[in-house]
Amino acid sequence: MRTFTKGRGGLAGLFRSSKEAEDPNAEDRAAALAARAERSRPEPSREQEGDTSAAEETPDRLTMHVEAVDHSWDGIALITLRTPDGAPLAGYEPGCHADFFIKGPDGEELIRQYSLFPMTEAAADEHTIGRYGVAVKREPDSRGGSIALHQLSAGDTLDISAPRNNFSLAPSAERSILVGAGVGIAPIYSLARELKRQDADYTILYFASSAERAVLSHLIEEHLHGQTRSVFATGARDAQAGYLQTALAESGAAPEDTHLYVCGPQGFMDSIIEVASQTLPKPNIHWEAFRASEETLAGDHRADGPFEVVFCGETYEIPEGESVLDVFEDEDVPIMSRCQEGTCGTCVVRVTAGTPDHRDSFFTEEQHENGAFATCVSRSLSPTLTMERWKNI
Numbered sequence: 001m002r003t004f005t006k007g008r009g010g011l012a013g014l015f016r017s018s019k020e021a022e023d024p025n026a027e028d029r030a031a032a033l034a035a036r037a038e039r040s041r042p043e044p045s046r047e048q049e050g051d052t053s054a055a056e057e058t059p060d061r062l063t064m065h066v067e068a069v070d071h072s073w074d075g076i077a078l079i080t081l082r083t084p085d086g087a088p089l090a091g092y093e094p095g096c097h098a099d100f101f102i103k104g105p106d107g108e109e110l111i112r113q114y115s116l117f118p119m120t121e122a123a124a125d126e127h128t129i130g131r132y133g134v135a136v137k138r139e140p141d142s143r144g145g146s147i148a149l150h151q152l153s154a155g156d157t158l159d160i161s162a163p164r165n166n167f168s169l170a171p172s173a174e175r176s177i178l179v180g181a182g183v184g185i186a187p188i189y190s191l192a193r194e195l196k197r198q199d200a201d202y203t204i205l206y207f208a209s210s211a212e213r214a215v216l217s218h219l220i221e222e223h224l225h226g227q228t229r230s231v232f233a234t235g236a237r238d239a240q241a242g243y244l245q246t247a248l249a250e251s252g253a254a255p256e257d258t259h260l261y262v263c264g265p266q267g268f269m270d271s272i273i274e275v276a277s278q279t280l281p282k283p284n285i286h287w288e289a290f291r292a293s294e295e296t297l298a299g300d301h302r303a304d305g306p307f308e309v310v311f312c313g314e315t316y317e318i319p320e321g322e323s324v325l326d327v328f329e330d331e332d333v334p335i336m337s338r339c340q341e342g343t344c345g346t347c348v349v350r351v352t353a354g355t356p357d358h359r360d361s362f363f364t365e366e367q368h369e370n371g372a373f374a375t376c377v378s379r380s381l382s383p384t385l386t387m388e389r390w391k392n393i
């Protein structure tokens with residue numbers, strides 16, 4: 001799903017498969033992530049993990065059938081997946097995503113995250129039918145993930161994880177403003193379908209560079225007609241603040257009762273969050289990001305060099321160009337990882353001394369302040385970081 005190179009310790013990490021070993025932090029992490037899902041993000045840096053406790057009760061992998069792959073859009077594939085028995089996917093919730101286990105060009109396993117949304121006919125009950133859509137943008141710098149998905153065809157199968165949800169609807173919202181750009185419309189559409197089902201008050205702002213790239217516009221037209229303001233034009237994002245301000249001003253609900261959800265490229269989300277923050281309380285602003293921005297991954301260049309880690313009484317040298325996770329794995333330190341790019345939180349440890357340079361896009365500032373450190377991407381501004389296993393959040 002992503003191929004950023006700068007600031008990532010060890011590109012080889014992109015090609016590592018998920019670890020099969022017992023996760024020594026699993027219990028703590030599940031509790032932490034579940035707690036994390038309970039609160040809205042207070043800072044505009046991203047969004048992620050959800051009801052993992054529920055997800056972890058379901059099988060690690062589910063084999064989905066590829067029912068259709070639609071290439072009608074410029075560089076974007078709309079893939080329809082179906083559960084083997086046609087029943088609803090266990091753990092599916094509006095706004096959720098799943099890990100996709102994809103065979104890379106050299107046979108290695110790549111793990112990428114994509115949002116799932118219902119693919120049902122207008123008259124059908126989406127809660128009774130196990131068909132889900134995935135919008136996959138072919139990344140120009142793809143290392144194989146998006147390319148492999150674009151090469152799928154009807155009749156193929158694809159393994160995914162149990163769904164996880166970091167982007168749940170706030171039950172207390174009187175009004176919801178949903179903002180999506182590019183394939184970021186996918187979780188937005190999923191949320192909107194649920195709001196429509198609830199007959200709730202919502203508005204969608206949908207930005208795409210052209211109608212040819214507006215992959216879900218036909219579904220929105222079919223299912224959510226009248227609730228969407230679509231802007232399909234290159235450069236139109238310059239005007240996005242105005243559209244958002246209008247949507248906020250139109251709200252009959254008080255700011256504290258209005259919630260905003262946004263998904264799209266990091267820069268897009270940052271600008272939407274900035275505008276929304278002028279009106280809405282920060283806890284009412286929710287965002288979903290599956291990839292860190294290059295800026296986030298680059299971090300502070302002063303932390304690009306080598307540093308030392310003291311972990312559980314042992315000292316490890318982290319060379320330039322390698323991550324803490326790389327070194328831990330080389331030294332057989334048991335640690336789980338998944339995304340290898342700072343977006344899932346799986347590789348977390350707690351920093352107890354030193355000055356980290358956080359390069360993940362998963363943890364909140366509050367969690368960073370509490371010591372959360374993503375070993376796959378983050379580095380150190382001090383010569384030494386002292387760490388311990390993650391205990392709680």
Ligand code: FES
Nearest residue numbers: 338340342345376
């Ligand atoms: S493995 Fe996902 S944040 Fe490090």
